[in-house]
Amino acid sequence: DAGVIQSPRHEVTEMGQEVTLRCKPISGHNSLFWYRQTMMRGLELLIYFNNNVPIDDSGMPEDRFSAKMPNASFSTLKIQPSEPRDSAVYFCASRGQGINTEAFFGQGTRLTVV
Amino acid sequence: KNQVEQSPQSLIILEGKNCTLQCNYTVSPFSNLRWYKQDTGRGPVSLTIMTFSENTKSNGRYTATLDADTKQSSLHITASQLSDSASYICVVRDWDSGYALNFGKGTSLLVTP
Numbered sequence: 135d136a137g138v139i140q141s142p143r144h145e146v147t148e149m150g151q152e153v154t155l156r157c158k159p160i161s162g163h164n165s166l167f168w169y170r171q172t173m174m175r176g177l178e179l180l181i182y183f184n185n186n187v188p189i190d191d192s193g194m195p196e197d198r199f200s201a202k203m204p205n206a207s208f209s210t211l212k213i214q215p216s217e218p219r220d221s222a223v224y225f226c227a228s229r230g231q232g233i234n235t236e237a238f239f240g241q242g243t244r245l246t247v248v
Numbered sequence: 249k250n251q252v253e254q255s256p257q258s259l260i261i262l263e264g265k266n267c268t269l270q271c272n273y274t275v276s277p278f279s280n281l282r283w284y285k286q287d288t289g290r291g292p293v294s295l296t297i298m299t300f301s302e303n304t305k306s307n308g309r310y311t312a313t314l315d316a317d318t319k320q321s322s323l324h325i326t327a328s329q330l331s332d333s334a335s336y337i338c339v340v341r342d343w344d345s346g347y348a349l350n351f352g353k354g355t356s357l358l359v360t361p
């Protein structure tokens with residue numbers, strides 16, 4: 135398995151534009167997470183899906199952020215409109231069932247909003 | 249309030265030396281504690297996992313310890329190598345929610361020749 139695949143790896147966009155980040159989890163994993171990482175705050179959970187259903191989106195900062203998981207092999211995180219303070223590295227992670235299973239992270243998308 | 253605190257924030261050591269990274273947490277109850285290694289520009293990768301009843305776990309030159317009574321964990325790196333330069337993140341999985349991961353902000357380690 136190629137692991138969790140995220141695209142794009144880097145994204146530079148102008149303030150106000152729509153940004154869509156994509157994630158393909160590991161096949162067979164039923165949990166998917168979106169995280170945001172900044173120097174100041176470290177890794178923060180944005181949203182958690184279980185069996186394609188959003189379970190916890192309390193970490194989504196504003197209505198400008200939305201996430202979908204239309205099927206078990208694909209998820210998107212959308213920011214519309216983007217702002218400079220959204221600049222960060224966004225990670226997608228997936229995990230199989232079981233209390234002690236490991237969450238595997240993608241390589242991340244480095245987003246810069248200018 | 250962050251429930252996982254790590255120290256030091258950053259560390260520089262000479263190649264071949266040992267070092268110990270600290271993690272204090274308040275997450276309770278918890279199901280497991282992991283140490284992740286994050287290389288620059290990459291996602292975190294799990295090094296070790298310990299459940300409540302485990303005191304130590306080794307993975308090559310990495311040894312993690314856990315004291316559930318004092319809510320402390322440490323990661324000891326033996327005979328450091330240049331490739332150990334990375335951020336090391338302590339992660340505590342919440343028992344009640346079953347999925348929530350509480351992340352420390354990490355210790356940035358630089359191993360110099």
